[in-house]
Amino acid sequence: MSEQYQVLESDQSKRIDKLLSEVITDASRSQIQGWLQEDFVLVNGEAVKNNYKVQQGDTITWSIPEPKPLDLAPENIPIEIIYEDEDVLVVNKPSGMVVHPSAGHEGGTLVNALLYHCNDLSGINGVERPGIVHRIDKDTSGLLMVAKNDRAHQSLVEQLSGKSVERKYVAVVHGMISHEYGTIDAPIGRDPKDRQRMAVVEGGREAVTHFRVMEHFEDFTYVECTLETGRTHQIRVHMRYINHPLAGDPKYGPRKTLDLDGQALHAKSIGFKHPGTGEWMQFEVEPPQDFKDMIAFLEKRR
Numbered sequence: 001m002s003e004q005y006q007v008l009e010s011d012q013s014k015r016i017d018k019l020l021s022e023v024i025t026d027a028s029r030s031q032i033q034g035w036l037q038e039d040f041v042l043v044n045g046e047a048v049k050n051n052y053k054v055q056q057g058d059t060i061t062w063s064i065p066e067p068k069p070l071d072l073a074p075e076n077i078p079i080e081i082i083y084e085d086e087d088v089l090v091v092n093k094p095s096g097m098v099v100h101p102s103a104g105h106e107g108g109t110l111v112n113a114l115l116y117h118c119n120d121l122s123g124i125n126g127v128e129r130p131g132i133v134h135r136i137d138k139d140t141s142g143l144l145m146v147a148k149n150d151r152a153h154q155s156l157v158e159q160l161s162g163k164s165v166e167r168k169y170v171a172v173v174h175g176m177i178s179h180e181y182g183t184i185d186a187p188i189g190r191d192p193k194d195r196q197r198m199a200v201v202e203g204g205r206e207a208v209t210h211f212r213v214m215e216h217f218e219d220f221t222y223v224e225c226t227l228e229t230g231r232t233h234q235i236r237v238h239m240r241y242i243n244h245p246l247a248g249d250p251k252y253g254p255r256k257t258l259d260l261d262g263q264a265l266h267a268k269s270i271g272f273k274h275p276g277t278g279e280w281m282q283f284e285v286e287p288p289q290d291f292k293d294m295i296a297f298l299e300k301r302r
Helices: 016-023 029-037 110-117 150-161 234-241 289-301
Strands: 003-006 041-043 059-062 080-084 088-093 141-147 166-174 181-185 188-191 194-200 208-216 220-227 265-273 280-284
Touching: 016 029, 016 041, 016 059, 029 041, 029 194, 080 280, 088 110, 088 280, 141 150, 150 265, 166 234, 166 289, 181 234, 188 234, 194 234, 208 234, 220 234, 220 289
Parallel strands: 141 265
Antiparallel strands: 003 059, 041 059, 080 088, 088 141, 166 220, 166 265, 181 208, 188 194, 208 220, 265 280
């Protein structure tokens, strides 16, 4: 099924890949460049290059290819299961592990490991994300809820949308935060200047992060963040927004930072009502050893 866009006067002379990344909001600029290279995008019925400058009145037509089905295979990857019953799993995901398969990450994910561990995961999110109710970034460690059936999945999703799930993270951020507590209430959406990133933008989705300072170091602050909403990269974007980006964050932080493999962020606790019994469940895990070593290093340097 093809779609069309008529180039407006305000679009004049924009690169076609940039314009389409603004029009097709659920696709990245690199994806669109791939479609252009494979002639899935036409201008006035003809193929063009990524750097084509659009003209007012151009008709852009695109037919997005169906995604290739991923071969989801169970993999014998060790995972730390904090809790499990017939409805839910709570997993402590290590830093460096992707949650579910995607382009460029077809294997070695948490989903691959879960499929080896159990074959009764919910199917609401389709074959590529069985059981996955919410996600944390590849380089973020910590706790995730996983649904083992559709009824449990629906309950956990409703709790997330109703803001009744309690999620706390710990992070190390650049700079000295002068106040002990704070709330960042700023909407998040795609960064119009870089479609690979998220940003605080007008018209974005509601995003609220509460934080409290746990410890001050020489050039950094150790904070605990509580999510009220769960937007993509929320803590990373919000801390950058208040000029305290996460240490080690390659996407939102400065180049001069601590020597880390990714952002200093750990999902330390999660609380929710059990989807079957209604009982409140609360779980907490300590940060991984490299995170603790980083804190010890900062304390010695202080």
